[in-house]
Amino acid sequence: MADTDATLAELLIAQCAEVWRDDPEWLATGITPIPRLGASLAKLSFNPRLMITDAENMFLEEPAPIGPREGSPTVEGWAPYARTFDNLWGGRRHALVAPVQIDRFGQTNISVIGSHDAPKAALLGARGFPGNSISHPNSFFFPQHSKRALVAGEVDFVCSVGYNPARWPDGRKPHRLELRRIVTNLCVLDFGGPQHAIRLVSLHPGVPLDEVRDNTGFDIEADGEIAETPLPGAEALAIIRRLDPYDIRATLLKGNPPAVRTA
Amino acid sequence: MLDKRMSVDAIVDQLRDGMTIAIGGWATRRKPMALVRAIARSDLKDLTVIAYGGPDVGMLAASGKLKRLIFAFVSLDHIPIEPHFKAARQAGLEVWEMDEGMLHWGLRAAAMQLPFLPTRVGIGTAIAENPRFRTITSPYDDGETLIAMPAIRPDVALLHVHRADERGNVLTLSPDPFFDELMARAAGRTFVTTEKLVTTAELDLPANARFHLVERPLISGVAEAAFGAHPTSAAPDYQLDLGHLRTYAAAEGEAWDAYRAQFIDGDAQSYLAAVGGADAIRAIPAPVY
DSSP, X not given: OBOTTOBHHHHHHHHHHHTTTTOOSSEEEEOSHHHHHHHHHHHHHTOTTOBEEOSSSEEESSOOOSSSOSSOOOEEEEOOHHHHXXXXXXXXXXXXXXXXXXXXXXXXXXXXXXXXXXXXXEOSOOTTHHHHHTTSOEEEEESSOSTTTBOSSSOSSOOBOOSOGGGSGGGOOOTTOOEEEEEESSEEEESOSGXXXXXXXXXXXXXXXXXXXXXXXXXXXXXXXXXXXXOOBHHHHHHHHHHOTTOGGGGTSTTOOBSSOOO | OOOXXXXXXXXXHTOOTXXXXXXXXXXXXXXXXXXXXHHHHSSOOSEEEEEEESHHHHHHHHTTOEEEEEEEEEOBTTBOSOHHHHHHHHTXXXXXXXXXXXXXXXXXXXXXXXXXXXXXTTTTSGGGGSTTOEEEEOSXXXXXXXXXXXXXXXXXXXXXXXXXXXXXXXXXOSSOOTTHHHXXXXXXEEEEEEEEEOOTGGGOTTTTGGGXXXXXXXXXXXXXXXXXXXXXXXXXXXXXXXXXXXXXXXXXXXXXXXXXXXXXXXXXXXXXXXXXXXXXXXXXXXXXX
């Protein structure tokens, strides 16, 4: 049952959860609050096989709420960084991360804006993106769908591998490269077009296709009738409220807009 | 010979201009900050730092100590962009950037006395365009092209541990040992600061055997430095001081001199007083991630 009072943040959390719907028993990593809430929602609603961490170094039996909390859910395992690398190199993980830029190949950037030698803005550095991208499935979240984030050409510094054979050694697709979905504040995309081209899966309620096109630096495949992103159901909303008791999600998108855009 | 006790400043006296120094810990966790502050006070220059970077990198950058950084990220986690690193990077700090796991692999290669270890990590990214990386073809039937991750060999590793005896038996009691062990094995010499210097019996081995970092011949010097990781964490002894990290992060540009005068230029005692004292640090609740 859909709840029309849902906010866009809640719709995005539910769409983030969807990326893990059919995943096997492995680690679900969601970076930044909306993807993280999505991973927790997936585990609590339709995929209890998933492993979730406390965002530090312990696996939790039940996902922890975000924000201040007393105590912690039961710990079910240990995930220091060395083991995290061993686990992810073994492929048993699907990460949903929030890069600064993505291009038409699905290559992403969190290192610098501008040139690497003389950056206009220094960001984090590549972190684990290179290894993640060739080891296990990855999905992406963009809270602000714009041409600055979904860029024309290539991203400024390719931190994670995409479907760009020009960058693959000997033209061979890197081991286990598999890009799944892109969730933005306007729509859901996947890599289901020809040669893994980025394709529209659904538009969020009230978002016109032209708005997506106008705010994307590359072409998006959109054929036939276009689906509308479903609103989160009452059960999902109840879980989200339990996972975010302080309503941190209301602060994550400018103006905390409703899921159904009003004219 | 087996008494390896020394002071924090005596450790810094072992360092030389232009050295390559690996700094243990990860972002805002278990960084040897007392040593970092002592380096910031020293005349040392042109250092190459290897780190899973946090305020260690930012503080040395803001203090003009860095020539080059070998890294995968620099972040204060709760404050994602490290402002002092950002400023230095944008002002032309030389960097060798790689994936977190490549750094792990480079340290491991050095620890194993190997010239390189093969990896797929970095393949297909802009990281691999750096001519410091070369590729190797698998000699087996798969024929795959791999990156030959070169050994990363620091001159010195600097670590912060929880307990140590005078011989260099050290315990890291925190929930994640990070890659401190590999740094110690990769480096020419390793110096540690410790929350508490204790007798060998007080290390409580074998109960604490899983926390024993490396064999003691790898440890060249041990300095007691209570709260030596502050403002980063040395959990379970104390948690990271997010309030202080915010003060540190806000001390950009001209404000840096005031931060430096208040928190870096003094000795350990005045530092502890300036950040609120031992009880206040011990009372800081665990961070929420």
